[in-house]
Amino acid sequence: EPEVTQTPSHQVTQMGQEVILRCVPISNHLYFYWYRQILGQKVEFLVSFYNNEISEKSEIFDDQFSVERPDGSNFTLKIRSTKLEDSAMYFCASNLLDSGNTEAFFGQGTRLTVV
Amino acid sequence: AQSVAQPEDQVNVAEGNPLTVKCTYSVSGNPYLFWYVQYPNRGLQFLLKYITGDNLVKGSYGFEAEFNKSQTSFHLKKPSALVSDSALYFCAVRDQTGANNLFFGTGTRLTVIP
Numbered sequence: 001e002p003e004v005t006q007t008p009s010h011q012v013t014q015m016g017q018e019v020i021l022r023c024v025p026i027s028n029h030l031y032f033y034w035y036r037q038i039l040g041q042k043v044e045f046l047v048s049f050y051n052n053e054i055s056e057k058s059e060i061f062d063d064q065f066s067v068e069r070p071d072g073s074n075f076t077l078k079i080r081s082t083k084l085e086d087s088a089m090y091f092c093a094s095n096l097l098d099s100g101n102t103e104a105f106f107g108q109g110t111r112l113t114v115v
Numbered sequence: 116a117q118s119v120a121q122p123e124d125q126v127n128v129a130e131g132n133p134l135t136v137k138c139t140y141s142v143s144g145n146p147y148l149f150w151y152v153q154y155p156n157r158g159l160q161f162l163l164k165y166i167t168g169d170n171l172v173k174g175s176y177g178f179e180a181e182f183n184k185s186q187t188s189f190h191l192k193k194p195s196a197l198v199s200d201s202a203l204y205f206c207a208v209r210d211q212t213g214a215n216n217l218f219f220g221t222g223t224r225l226t227v228i229p
Contacts, residue, residue: 003158004158006158009156033216035217035219040221041221042119042219042220042221042222043159043205043207043217043219043222044219045216045217045218048216056216058216091158091159093159101147101166103149103161103164104161104217105161106151106158106159106160107158108156108157108158109158
């Protein structure tokens with residue numbers, strides 16, 4: 001069964017450092033997403049991406065965040081200068097379509113710890 | 116604005132007994148509703164969805180959910196729980212007319228006791 005894969009599974013970084021979280025979506029999917037879950041809180045939408053550009057973003061996705069699809073397979077989330085409050089589990093997801101009739105497939109997550 | 120509430124952080128049930136994991140939602144239009152499950156060290160796995168039609172939706176691993184528009188609920192159910200069902204369950208909603216991203220609840224940890 002095709003799946004979304006994320007690397008690394010756990011990343012520890014110092015405050016102020018840049019981090020890049022990587023995702024390989026399902027190969028024929030067209031829509032890509034990043035969500036995050038701060039420990040004990042709900043899963044929150046960050047950004048959606050289609051046709052090489054951001055289609056939607058939440059208030060959380062400020063100028064410190066950026067996304068990129070550098071090649072035909074990877075989808076990355078970059079945090080330019082990490083803050084303690086960026087510590088969370090980050091989930092990548094992909095969907096064939098962007099309609100409610102299809103479900104998004106999620107990766108196993110990257111746990112980011114900012115110290 | 117869309118929102119989802121999962122009122123129980125933890126649900127414990129004995130193996131073989133029926134289980135219910137509760138979810139209520141709020142959207143401005145008609146909802147698309149989803150249940151996802153997360154096993155340890157795994158991603159969110161899709162279980163089932165309600166789009167339109169029958170209020171009772173059947174999904175993977177014997178789970179089902181009932182859409183109740185008047186109560187704005189979408190509770191997840193299974194007639195007979197297995198120990199292997201122990202996991203974290205997330206309810207999510209998407210507004211048919213609004214933003215295309217999912218809004219999640221805080222999750223309910225289900226523990227099935229042998």
